[in-house]
Every structure is written in structure tokens, then in C-alpha cells.
Amino acid sequence: MKTHAIRMHEYGGPEVLQYEEIELADPAPGEARVRHTAIGLNFIDTYHRTGLYPMDLPTGLGSEAAGIVDAVGKGVTEVSVGDRVVYTGRPAESYSQSRNFPAWQLVPIPDDVTDEQAAAVLLKGLTAWYLIRRSYPIQPGDPVLLYAAAGGVGSLASQWAKHLGATVIGVVSTDEKAALARSQGCDHIIMADDEDVAGEVRALTGGEGVAAVYDSIGRDTFISSLDSLRPHGVMVTFGNASGPVDAFAPVELAKRHSLYVTRPILFDFIADRDSLLAAAAELFAVVGQGIVRINVNQRYPLEDAAKAHTDIEARKTTGSTVLIP
């Protein structure tokens, strides 16, 4: 069947994203065809577009979407035609009206969650989940430092971390984002252009430092994040908004009192269906209880994916963003 998708034939700026008609084959064994109703925009999509995370070209783009199953391949038992589902994963082809995807990776959408909310929360919410429940499991009373606190992952992680009893120190770039971050559970705000983030963190924690830093900024913040940790603290470096982190000597961890560093990626935490469904159940439980609110603050037609990329890279978005096919 014919469908439309964003395709890219070269790496580059947002202008390489082309809206094209493509031919979609019937689902292969183990796959389901999903007719998308809402597509999640994620910062990782910009890494794929620029080639920071290389893919074979030409390619589609996008790692998250919600929709309706409208065909299934041989052997599929996990879902049926008509099911409302959401997914995250590769190959990156979610910027499309319809696509085929492994059925085991499709998550049923709870009745009290809309398709748009599901597309806005799965990848970012599961990331928030593993950050604060796995990479460094927050204990009540822990001070933690969270970058991009008003962004997609940050908005969800700050609400959830606060619920777990953390004292959340959020880093944001504007006064508007500061107000939003405070309303989402941040106890303290540090402005991103502050040249002494570690000093601010020390001042806010009685000189001790934080139990964990959740750092999605990468190159520009890595050292000051290490400097913000208490002895035995955990540095979770999980993104590259400013570029990938440079090589560093392990002795830097000793100098700062036996620190830990982890560089996690979501897909290792949801590598089989049982892990995926258990994590999604935990996420949808906190959403259902109103502990974590999903804020869809930007919507763009799928054809305007380039504009969405321009805006997220220019730090103009807050909360979650969806593309509507």
C-alpha cells in the first residue's frame, strides 16, 4: 500500500527531512502494521538526522509513535487488529502515516490515556523510569541534579523524582522554564548559563553535593556534574545536547571521592517483552494516579517535522512534542 513518511537521503540540518510517498509492504511474520495517530518527537531524532548516531541512508526517522493495529503478520500473538498501541524502538521509521513494527514491542495503551499522550510519554517516560529507578534508584531525602528540567524527559523525571522523595535541583535556561520546572516538582533552580553550577549545588546541599546527577547535556556539563556529586555519588550521563562527552581519565573519579559513572541507553532496559511491559506498567501507573502529568506543549503536522527539529534544537520547546500524521 502507499503511505507517506519523512525520509532523509543525507545527514544534515532540518532541511534534509523530506515528506515523501512510499510503498509499504505487508507485515512480515512477527510484525504488525500500525496506522499512526500521533508521533513522539525526541532529541535523539536530531542525533539520527545529523549522523551523530549513524544509520544506513536513505532512511526514515523517528523512534516513537502511537496508533491502531490494522494488519498483522504470521505468528503474531501479542496484538490484534483494532488494538490501540504505542511503541518505541528501531528501525527509525515512526515519522510516517503507517509502518510495520515487531509485534512484541507494541504496548497496549490504557483506556485513560489518549493516543497523543501515549506518543508523548513512552520513550521519555521510560527513560525517566530507568534513570530514577534503575541507573540511580532515588531514596527519600536524596538531593539530585537534573538538567533540562523543563524539557521532555526532564518534565517527567522531575515530577516522578519528587514523588519518590528527592530534593530536585533543576537546571533550565529561561525564567519561563524555571517557573514550569518549579511547578513540576523542582525544589531549586540553577540557570543553565550559571558559570558555577557545582558551587551552587554545594551551597544548596550544605556543602555535601548531590547523590546523583542526571545529565543529558553531555560535553559542556560533564566535569561540573562530577564536581557536583557527593562521595560515592552517581553520574548518569544519558544525552549529548551539547555534543558527546570527551574521553576522561578514571582517576578523575578518585579525585572526587570514589564516584560512579554510567552511560545508559533506554533500549537495554526494555530488551524483551516482559521487561518492556513491566516498565510500561510502572510508568502508566504513576500517570494514572496523577503523580506524573503528561504535558504536550507543542504539536506540528508530520509534514512540518523540520520545523519541530529546528525548535527543539533551539531550546524553544518544553515538555513533550508530537507530530500529527
Ligand SMILES: NC(=O)c1ccc[n+]([C@@H]2O[C@H](COP(=O)([O-])OP(=O)(O)OC[C@H]3O[C@@H](n4cnc5c(N)ncnc54)[C@H](OP(=O)(O)O)[C@@H]3O)[C@@H](O)[C@H]2O)c1
Ligand atoms: N540515553 C537514553 O536512553 C535517552 C533516552 C531519551 C532521551 N535521552 C536524552 O535526554 C535528553 C532530553 O531528551 P528530550 O527528547 O526530552 O529533549 P528536551 O529535554 O525536550 O530538549 C533538550 C533540552 O536540552 C537543553 N539543552 C541544553 N543545552 C542544549 C544545547 N546545546 N542544544 C539544545 N538543547 C540544549 C534545553 O533545555 P534548557 O534550554 O532548559 O537548557 C533543551 O530544551 C536528550 O539529550 C536526549 O538525547 C537519552
